[in-house]
Amino acid sequence: MGIAEKLSQMGIVLPQAAPPAANYLPWRRHGELLLISGQLPMKEGKLALTGKLGAGLDVAAGQEAARLCAINVLAQAKAGLDGDLERLGALLRITGYVASAPGFSEQHLVINGASDLFAEVLGKRGAHSRAAVGVASLPLDAAVEVDAIIALA
Numbered sequence: 602m603g604i605a606e607k608l609s610q611m612g613i614v615l616p617q618a619a620p621p622a623a624n625y626l627p628w629r630r631h632g633e634l635l636l637i638s639g640q641l642p643m644k645e646g647k648l649a650l651t652g653k654l655g656a657g658l659d660v661a662a663g664q665e666a667a668r669l670c671a672i673n674v675l676a677q678a679k680a681g682l683d684g685d686l687e688r689l690g691a692l693l694r695i696t697g698y699v700a701s702a703p704g705f706s707e708q709h710l711v712i713n714g715a716s717d718l719f720a721e722v723l724g725k726r727g728a729h730s731r732a733a734v735g736v737a738s739l740p741l742d743a744a745v746e747v748d749a750i751i752a753l754a
Contacts, residue, residue, distance in 0.1 A: 604686040607722050613672060618680035619643060622740070628681035633690075633753045635681045639698065639746040640673035641739070642666035651742040655705030658744055664714030667697060670747035671715035675722065678751055690754035692719055692729040698746040701735035708733040715747045 608615065621627050621638070629636045642649045642665075650666040652658050674695075675686070682688040697712030699705075712733040719727035729749075739746050 604689065604722060607724075608675075611722065613722075615672065615676040615679055616643070616646070618676045619673065628677045630681055630753075634693075635678060635689075635751040635753060637674050637677045637681070637749040637751065639696075639748040640670045640677060641741065641743040641746055642669035643673055644669055648741055648743060650744040652744055653700045653702040653705070653738075654707070654711060654744060656702035660707050660710050663699060663711035663745055664717075666743075666745040667712050667714030667747060668718045670697075670745055671695075671718040674715075674747055674749045678749070682753070688754050689723070689726060690752040691726050692723060692749060693752050694730045694750045695719070695732075696748050697731065697733045698736050698739060699733065700737070700739045700742070700744050705735060708735045711745060712747070714745075 625638055627638050649669055654663045678689060679686050697715055699708040699711045
C-alpha cells in the first residue's frame with residue numbers, strides 16, 4: 602500500500618506545507634537527503650497545543666501534539682518531494698522537543714506520538730533513530746516540535 606493510500610485509509614489529509622515563520626527553509630534537499638525543519642503542532646493553520654508538559658498538559662495531550670507535528674513533517678516532505686511521497690526512501694532520524702515543566706521526565710513517551718504515526722503510515726520506511734529532548738520553551742509557546750532527516754528513494 603502506498604503512503605497516500607495509507608494516509609487516506611487513516612483519515613489523514615495532509616495540510617499545505619506551512620511557510621517558514623522566520624529566516625530559514627522549511628525543507629532542504631541535499632544529495633539523497635531531505636531535511637525537514639522543526640514542525641509545530643499546527644491544525645487547520647492554527648497552533649493546536651500550547652504550554653508545558655507537566656504543568657497543565659499531560660502525556661496524552663503531548664502525544665497528540667507530537668502526532669500533529671509528524672503530520673506536518675509529512676506535509677513538508679511532500680512539498681520537498683514535488684508532491685510524490687513515494688520518493689521517500691527511509692525516515693532516518695527525528696528529533697522531538699518537548700516544552701517541559703521542571704521535573705517532567707516523560708519526553709520519550711510524548712515523542713512516541715510522532716514515532717507511532719510514522720511507523721503506521723510509512724511501515725518499514727518509518728523506522729528511525731531519534732532524540733526526545735525537554736526544553737524550557739518553544740516558539741509561539743508550542744508544546745512540541747519535531748524535525749526530521751529523510752533519505753530519498
